[in-house]
Amino acid sequence: MKHLLSTTLTLTALASSYAAAEKVATPIPIGIAVAQTSNTALLGQEQVIGARFAEKYINARGGINGTPIKLVFQDTGGDEAGAINAFQNLITKDKVVGIVGPTLSQQAFSADPIADRAKVPVVGPSNTAKGIPQIGNFVARVSAPVSVVAPNAIRTALRLDPKIKKVAVLYAQNDAFSTSETGTFQQTAKDQGLTVSTVQKFLTTDSDFTTQVTAVLNADVDLVIVSGLANDGGNLVKQLRQLGYKGSIIGGNGLNTSNMFPVCQQYCDGIIIAQAYSPAQPSANNQLFVKEYSAQYKKAPPQFAAQAFTGVQVVVDALKVIDRKKKLGEWELADLRVALNTQILVGKYSTPLGAISFDKEGELQQADFYVAQIKMKDAKTGSFVFLK
Ligand code: ILE
Structure with a gap:
């Protein structure tokens, strides 16, 4: 009995030390949890495009100091259960370093607490309801609030x-x-x-x-x-x-x-x-983003795509800073997630939204906002015309 007990203890200790020693995979996995199905995909589709474009754009420029990133997509659908499921898969199965998502604030209030408890940083790409950054220490957003x-x-x-x-x-x-x-x-x-x-x-x-x-x-x-x-x-x-x-x-x-x-x-x-975004935002970073995006998609980037791009960029820029101090491959996943969250909150970013940063709760600090009006040419084609 005594022998059995100590074997069990040894195995448990082994299992937990194994979990603790889990390293970060390469390419560096970053989770994208947005709506790819349901009516919410009308919004999520632009986020998928923005994130995919970010992956290509960033890897073409050397990824994270030479290490490529790999986005892992989990469809949230349009409801809370779908978002929770996507977050859980990204955290435990895909072992991502951080998550950009979900699409709706309604989903964020259910799914973000799960990432927060697991100490996995979340960057909201489009959640604009009051109270999102206050969900927890591990929650920030690149989508300016309704206020x-x-x-x-x-x-x-x-x-x-x-x-x-x-x-x-x-x-x-x-x-x-x-x-x-x-x-x-x-x-x-x-x-x-x-x-x-x-x-x-x-x-x-x-x-x-x-x-x-x-x-x-x-x-x-x-x-x-x-x-x-x-x-x-x-x-x-x-x-x-x-x-x-x-x-x-x-x-x-x-x-x-x-x-x-x-x-x-x-x-x-x-x-x-x-x-919360304009293709005319004059920063060099935005103008390059607009040029390459427009070349690929034959139209200017819409707000949800630009914000999703920015969400990925924030995670990558923060990882670059960490990697310069200690190579990402040497980190244990759990420690890297915590360090990434800390770095996200203190960093300053030159993005398509302009120069942005976060307050200590994870609320976005952004300078420029705009208003557009829809102009329809016919029943099918139209555009957003930015007003002065
Ligand atoms: N901003 C809204 C929200 O936070 C929607 C996001 C429109 C796509 O739920």
Whole structure:
């Protein structure tokens, strides 16, 4: 018995020392957990493109001081369970050094705590709800929060039409980002002296918005502000126009993709959307990024692609600093993850978003923001026109 017990103890000790001695694989694995399926893929698709482009771009320039990176993709789908599953696979099976993801704030509030407990750094590429960096020490984001981005859209709408007085606000009540963003929109509208005549709720799974549109028309407003995701938001805008609404429309961050064009078609025309990225951002790093991206995809990079690229770049830039002090191949994975998180938070980065850094909680510090308006040529083709 005594013998058996000590054998068990030895084996346990061996197993844990084996786990502790786990080294980092080469090429260096970085996890990408975004929506590749479900309606959320309308947003996630641009993130996949941005991340893939980053992998190619970075490896063509020597990766991490000569060691290439390898992105490991795990599809989150559009819900919390999918994001949790993707995170778990990346952490335990793919043994990534850090994760860029997930797509939605709604998913981040469920999945990020798992990475945080496992001491795996997370860089949110698009999570803009209030409270994301505060999920834990291992959570940062390259997506500026609604409080910083959204007010720009209202100020611009008022500049385009100073006669706007009455506003209808609509939001997806089952989505954490949408409820957060509408809070900012409603507060900004009041601060700007506008009257919020009606507040309407919907679900991201809705496709019939007759009730909400009827309420908007009855309220006789000059501006409608929508916080939702791409499919529901697109359908809502389309039905607003089809039922006769003629005033201005602001779409939130969830409508910020040309993948919405097939949903609202010609009715997308005129939607005003604040931007956390502009291809015109003048830094040398952005201009090179835009040049190579445009050469490959025959269009300028959209915000979600630029932010996903930036997320990968932040992880890579931080790893370069660490690697200069002690080669990545000599690190144990668990230690490297912790060191990477520390370095991410203290670093300064020259990215397509301009010069960025993080505060000690992991909140993004970014200087430049923009507003664009959708211009549709016909029912299928359109573009985001940046406003001065
Ligand atoms: N910004 C939103 C969020 O944080 C969406 C991300 C639009 C794709 O959930």
